[in-house]
Amino acid sequence: MTLVELPALVDTDAAALLSATTDRSGWPGAAPPRGVVRARDVGDVRDVLAWANATGTSVIARGGGSGLAGAAAGVDGAVVLDLSGLDRILAIDPDEQLARVEPGVITADLDAAAAAHGLMYAPDPGSVSISTIGGNIATNAGGLRGAKYGVTRDHVLALDVVLADGTQVHVGRDTIKGVTGYDLVGLFTGSEGTLGVIVGATVRLLPRPARTATLSAYFSDIETAAHAVSAITRSGARPAVLEIVDGQTLGAIDAVEGTDLRVRGEAFLLVQTDGFGAEEELAVIAAALAPFAALVETATDAAASDRLLFARRRALPALEAIGRPLIEDVAVPRSRLAEAVRRIRAIAEEENVRIFVFGHAGDGNLHPIIVTESEPAGAPIPAAAQRAADRIFALALELGGTITAEHGVGRLKREWAARELGADVHALQTRIRDLFDPRGILNPGSSL
């Protein structure tokens, strides 16, 4: 089969090729791919991979294009395999509390469908309204509720995967537990399209919490907020959401939205508890952070909660409005949060770049956002911004952390991934990749 034999599928329109060269990562992109194939069904995926394997053509699987590491960005010579058309929710089973989905389902759509049965799909990456389940699985996406509910991996039971040679396998199972064989579901989850193409998934659903309670707090500086995070950790409570936003980011939101958040403090924490004891659990947290906070507000109804969430939800859009954000995604041990933020600030000063910090404090996961001037799309990352990013990666590793907590390695962080893993483990991982993809057609140049 040649690309010419798949005329209904292949899009070689210049605009389509250009839009497939980037994602939301700030990666400047490369020469456009040779074509975009919009899969209509799983058979198309099998056909494309069998053909690509036979011809040695690179294949880059792509969902919503909302990736933050360049893993789904098309490159010269490759075929981008667009799975966004495989977007059916095949089943929601309230007795089993699971859903069967195609990979192109938008994450928020699945959660909404679950909500109709009193259930939720717990992982909620910031891109939930535009990202696909397949992309979430391919990157092992995290999200705000990760503090209590974990990441995508914790909610995937089974996968249908088309391997590099076009054969299709089903791994995992539809029961909650099961230990027959190695954990291939875990292996494919987070593999960024390098081990196979995900064409179906069975995911867990959980009861929607009976109640939620929300608190926002402002602090005189970010170190004090970080101490409050430690106090919450020690309080015995398990917040569902525990987010941090620094003063610079509050200032950016004020500039864009006309608000006055930054006068309230130089750091902001958002805490949400859920379940039958949500209010009491929030009260425990409020007591724990009271000695540190300058201002605390709580809410138990949806409208008031939404007001408290505002500062967290508008953080990235505000930064996108003032420049071109390069989004980092380090994690550090939670007790090193204050040190991490202090040293990121020093890097910003020394490199003379703007770095804004917010993130999932409950997981030690910070998103330092390096905002440069708004160059035209495709412009390379300015040297100072790249130096600052490299220094942030080095800092995360020095503090015992990771260069990427939830966004992935992609094309942006390959060199640093090898450093984090170390030579022995990197070699072992590469051998696994080679086992699954001996011809090296799956997303070459990305990830490992």
Next chain:
Amino acid sequence: MTLVELPALVDTDAAALLSATTDRSGWPGAAPPRGVVRARDVGDVRDVLAWANATGTSVIARGGGSGLAGAAAGVDGAVVLDLSGLDRILAIDPDEQLARVEPGVITADLDAAAAAHGLMYAPDPGSVSISTIGGNIATNAGGLRGAKYGVTRDHVLALDVVLADGTQVHVGRDTIKGVTGYDLVGLFTGSEGTLGVIVGATVRLLPRPARTATLSAYFSDIETAAHAVSAITRSGARPAVLEIVDGQTLGAIDAVEGTDLRVRGEAFLLVQTDGFGAEEELAVIAAALAPFAALVETATDAAASDRLLFARRRALPALEAIGRPLIEDVAVPRSRLAEAVRRIRAIAEEENVRIFVFGHAGDGNLHPIIVTESEPAGAPIPAAAQRAADRIFALALELGGTITAEHGVGRLKREWAARELGADVHALQTRIRDLFDPRGILNPGSSL
């Protein structure tokens, strides 16, 4: 290096060899191994594996010997590598909510050490007082709290592993989240000593729940109890523990303990909720099961909870007292629980064997226990019992379930594991095994 060069380590005493040939699975054992090496430190593990790889000697890693699938049972020609002496808790970090442990730490000891900091190690297999963390990780052990807290895999962050050739690697990380590289922690977890030998682990700890509330209920028959389980699932509550015990098992407990449990009903459910809303959540569950139950008792203090837990806790010991139990471990979709139990009973009648059923209803995980007469240790499994076991495996697969939810494949279920996985996935898994262990020295004859 030869075994003779490690005199301080090698035990070839006949009693030691014999005790290493079995575990708690009922597997009858084979000819004794050639020696038991009691590792004193990680260097010993590296030395033994390097030597075994060079000489083509089989190595069977073993912890507490409490396995339920024969995976750690020594066989002719192999060296059993006993890790129970590597039993130090290296660190409990309440700020990070994690622990660093050697593999021989007894699971209950870790939980107790965590409790001193207001924390818990959530996975609680039935063998918690005799099993080791290393064994729990090697089998991806489950437990009673799995209904809410998941299995061992969900609580392991990083592993130190000695590979087949004696090299040591560190996989995973000490942060809660992280997506650099493939999920090798998941791959090693549940691999039953076939990919490497676990010599260290970083595990998550969680806040010990502020409160727990417990309920026991008796039902006229097990189908009615299964319907109650479905009602609980649909209630919006998330029990931490949801266990089922059938009437035959209640009768066995009565016979051994002198109690009168079975007059209360032909099926028993145990439900525990925890957290700040434990009592309210339990009330929601009590309301959901009320239409089905013949008798309900609740408790919120520890002593009363312990009384309610009695019937579940004494189930296996009672069966061990009346004969020789062959412990099965299937899981089925939760909505098929009633059908599964009904058909297991039919199998018992048709094969004329005694089968007792209890298990983790919240996960659809049933432990049908086939109790035969108490033959001498090492006697083969009677033909009728083996036929009944095979039919139970087939039933689990027919109902869309798995042959092993939490005990593992080991030497008992290899043939059935291949059937469950199917030829393609089994071949893929075997290639992964070969990649990690090209000479085939790690636990040959077990698992895949």
